[in-house]
Amino acid sequence: WLVVGTSDETLGILGSYPQVRSVFLPSHPPLAPLSTDDFLGLLHARYEFLVEKKSREIVLPVEDEAAAAVYTLFRGDLRGALRTLEQGCLSLAGLTEGEPVRPLRYEEILATLRPVYEAEMLADLSATMIGRMREIAEAHGEGVTQGDLREAWDVTAQRVSQVVGQLEQRGYLRQLEVEGRAKVYSLTGTGRIALGLTGSGG
Known part of the structure; x- marks a missing residue:
């Protein structure tokens, strides 16, 4: 099956x-999620398929390093990474400085999309929920269980479940794995971009 x-x-x-x-x-x-090399191979295969004149040199929409950095930020979430790359390309089409046509850089994509994702987050969530997102990211960068959150926040299991469910539904938290019977969660790439927790590219 x-x-x-x-x-x-x-x-x-x-x-x-x-x-x-x-x-x-x-x-x-x-x-398992695609490796970074497989992810880049998928992108290049798509680029080649979309080229109308096969004799023309392909100009990448984004630098390979930028695409890899976005994929790493999304921790194997293929759909989320592709969505962000597409939004970045559409937002910046024809607006980059320098050569007439060149691949986009990681910093350009994030600088363009962060205010967009931040505005969506502010419309979706209360200040309290955004604060919970920051606490999850800062205290549990590699993943957190509902038990961890219950202990850190000193609230009931029901309340933790409500917070996790709302953040999942809004696309800011995702399940990474299961350790024993406990689900391990982490902020999505979208959530990290909205909060400005993206680090440096490359």
């Missing part, structure tokens, strides 16, 4: 029915 979909969606659907869950979970783990 092959189930296609994002990890959150497939786990949500398969985990809802005991008969299905016993067949697929946990003995059939999800596919």
Whole structure:
């Protein structure tokens, strides 16, 4: 059997029915994220497919280093990384300085999209929820469980579940893996860009 979909969606659907869950979970783990080299290979294959005149040299929309940095920021979230690269290219088309046509740089993409993602975050979430996002990023950069959050915030398990659920639904938190019976979460690339927690490119 092959189930296609994002990890959150497939786990949500398969985990809802005991008969299905016993067949697929946990003995059939999800596919591992693409390596950075495979991700860049996918992009280059797409570029070559879209070229109208095969004799013309391909000018990359973004630098390979920039694409790799975005993918790393999204921690294997292929859909999120591709969405951000596309938005960056569309927003900056024809607006870069220097040569008439050149690949976009990591810093240019982030500088353009951060105010966009920040505005969306401010419209989506309360100040308290944004504060929770910062706490998750600063205290648990490599991943956090609901148990970790319950202890750090000194709130009930129900409240932690509500916060995690809202951030997941809005696209700012995603499940990375399962350790034993505990789910490990991390901010999405979109959340990190919105908060300005992107580091340096390259």
